Amino acid sequence: MERRTFIKQTALGTGAMALSGSLAAAAVGLDSKRSPEADAGxxxxxxxxxGIMTAIAAARMGMKVTLLERTDHIGGLPANGLGATDIGTRGATGGLFLEFVNRVKKHYTEQYGADSPQVRDCEGGYHFEPSVGEQVFEQMIAETPGITVRKMQQFDSDPENVKKEGSRIRSIRIYDRSSGRFSEYTAAIFVDATYEGDLAAAAGVPFEVGRESFEVYKEPFAGRVYKYWGGKEAEAGSTLQGDNAIQSFNYRLCLTDDPKLRMPVPKPEHYRRDEYLSLVEDVKTGRHTGVQMKSLTAAQIKENKARVAKGLPPKVPGMPEGMQRLVNKVRIPNNKNDANNQHMAFISTDLPEENWPWPTSSWDWRDRFAQRQKEYTLGLLWFAQHDEALPEWFRKACLEWGLARDEYTDNGNFPRQVYVREGRRMRGRYFFTAGDARPEQPGKRPPLHKDSITASHYAIDSHAVRKREEGRVHLDGFLSYGTAPYTVPYGVMVPREVGNLLMPVPVSGSHLGFSTLRMEPCWMALGHAAGVASALAVRHKQPVQEVDTAVLQEQLLRQKAILIYFKQIKPDDPDYAAxxxxALKGVYSAWSVAMDEKITQDETETLARAAGVDADPAWLRTSPTRAGMIRRIYGLKNGKNITD
Known part of the structure; x- marks a missing residue:
């Protein structure tokens, strides 16, 4: 029987007292018996x-932080294949996320030169190799004093692993996967940055799993729905009823067609050929899930049958070809591709249905599913490259691709983490729905949250929840539709009752609302805000629910976060924060503001009221432009007398 030892550990603080009594705080080694009383962190x-951005933001404000990671690599999905950053509008999200992007670009520029193909393919830092993503995260942590990273530390979502005093978490128990021992960590503030919401659930925060029906929040295409990719309407079989389904997971593969880098795809030990046979008819007919299939004529179908009989590929509008039929490839530096699930296919690297238990399951179950997902993925690629039921032209095209030999070198060149698109969605003080991300009127903004902690932008985007069904135009739940740059309120990561817990990753939202928040740029920005909010809560001896959002916003703006998106004003602009x-006070709501335009007396008075200062008509003679007046009144609000 495995012997497990229990050791107590804590995190250092910043000179602020704990919220309820002094807490043990030194990060004690596993073999140490010392547990000094000190300020909590x-x-x-x-x-x-x-989680990484939470740690960095808090440490930069003076906190001592312990970052616990279950595996032996930090970085989550960007370090495991998600190198083509999912963001709808570049520039909609700033702060530490944008610092990460700029560091990626700097890496490729310094290593290969400003005019190199690598810099071109990094797309300004938004596209990167998995190893580079991990390297940049490690660098950011290494350059930030006050952060202790402990890897191979597993939290099991069991209430017995959380000790509480009233509404506060006193300590948590962690299992060290390397030593086989347990440790207790005590701190003033805890942050759940897991994809699953394990800590928050164990602490008693209520959560949602599954899909809401349309009737609950009136979200377009909520519940059970089938629609062509790119289609505007729900198709046959759609009921819009809610259920317990979650969107499918996959691995974001790093593939290459460069012979110098290409490693052959291995045949998995547990290969299940029957799982992939439906691909044969799709390849031969050109059938896919795009809306173009609606306009396919009988004459085109007849022509394609003749082409197949001659050993030629079919011609179908919108049809993905070769390896692109299996995965959606996006180029990243050094002749590599971020290969995601193909949304135009009935069968790809997603594995719907089987992942439904993931959010609330044990790590033993999750590890077994991750292995199953890996073998399914390798089996699909191997089938496409070798099975003689497929046309030779298709197999030949797929054989041009393989795994990148210099990525995941300690894991057989395969990603180390499955792409968990949806775990528990915790119930916070604000519940984000699709309506929060969509314009209230054409051309206008989505609803403005005055307690915004970041702007963000991505489509409402859900992958399939069920496998292929006969007679359906696509997989159930696979959909995407437009949003506009929106604001995210502080309440999505704040539980209603636990006073020293923040949840910047398993945020509060509906299935569809969460499906836009779940992109890594937004998660990084929420982590940034969580780190700042943690420092403020400790500094002012407050529960996280009582953190002054105006002070939080001011700190975030100083750190070049973007709280509301404007098309022409960037964080480096001198009037950006003002x-x-x-805008967050509701004075400006248009996408653009003419800063050099002459300002009126009425607008000046509106600005003064918003800032809580007295308007002075003489200002119009010295600061006739909008930029000048905004600068002056914002300065007075902050105790500065600014003159032109």
Whole structure:
């Protein structure tokens, strides 16, 4: 029987007293018996990008932080294949996320030269290799004093692993996967940055799993739905009823067609040929899930049958070809591709249905499923490259691709983490739905949250929840539709009752609302805000629910976060913070603001009221432009007398 030892550990603080009594705080070694009483700090569970940014933001404000990661690599999905950053509008999200992007670009520029193909393919830092993503995260942590990273530290979502005093978490128990021993971590603030919401659930925060029906929040295409990819309407079989289904997972593969880098795809030990046979008819007919299939004529179908009889590929509008039929490839530096599930296919690297238990299951079950997902993925690629039931032209095209030999070198060149698109969705003080991300009127903004902690932008985007069904135009739940740059309120990561817990990754939202928040840029920005909010809560001896969002926003703006998106005003602009302040007060709502335009007396008075200062008509003679007046009144609000 395995012997497990229990050791107590804590995280150091910043000179602020604990919220209820003094807490043990030194990060004690596993063999140490010392447990001194000191000021408490921050423990972050989950070395995801959201968790990393939480740790960095808090440490930069003086906190001592312990970051706990279950595996032996930090970085979550960007370090495991998600190198083509999912963001709808570049520039909609700033702060530490944008610092990460700029560091990626700097890496490729310094290593290969400003005019190199690598810099071109990094797309300004938004595209990167998995190893580079991990390297940049490690660098950011290494350059930030006050962060202790402990890897191979597993939190099991069991209430017995959380000790509480009233509404506060006193300590959590962690299993060290390397030593086989347990440790207790005590801190003033805890952050759940796991994809699953394990800590928050164990602490008693209520959560949602599954899909809401349309009737609950009136979200377009909520519940059970079938639609062509790119289609505007729900198709046959759609009921819009809610259920317990979650969207499918996959691995974001790093593939290459460069012979110098290409490693052959291995045949998995547990190969299940029957799982992939439906691909044969799709390849031969050109059938896919795009809306173009609606306009396919009888004459085109007849022509394609003749082509197949001659050993030629079919011609179908919108049809993905070769390896692109199996995965959606996006180029990243050094002749590699981020290969995601193909949304135009009935069968790809997603594995719907089988992942439904993931959010609330044990790590033993999750590890077994991750292995199953890996073998399914390798089996699909191997089938496409070798099975003689497929046309030779298709197999030949797929054989041009393989795994990148210099990625995941300790894991057989295969990603180390499955792409968990949806775990528990915790119930916070604000519940984000699709309506929060969609314009209230054409051309206008989505609803403005005055307590915004970041702007973000991505489509409402859900992968399939069920496998292929006969007679359906696509897989159930596979959909995407437009949003506009929106604001995210502080309440999505704040539980209603637990006073020293923040949840920047398993945020509060509906299935569809969460499906836009779940992108790594937004998670990084929420982590940034969680780190700042943690420092403020400790500094002012407050529960996280009482953190002054105006002070939080001011700190975030100083750190070049973007709280509301404007098309022409960037974080480096001298009037950026002032404009953000007044926009969040509701003064400006258009996508663009003419800063050099002459300002009126009425607008000046509106600005003064928003800032809580007295308007002075003489200002119009010295600061006739909008930029000048915004600068002056914002300065007075902050105790500065600014003159032109």
């Amino acid at each position: 921050l423990v972050v569970v989950g070395g995801t990008p959201g 404009l953000q302040f007044f």
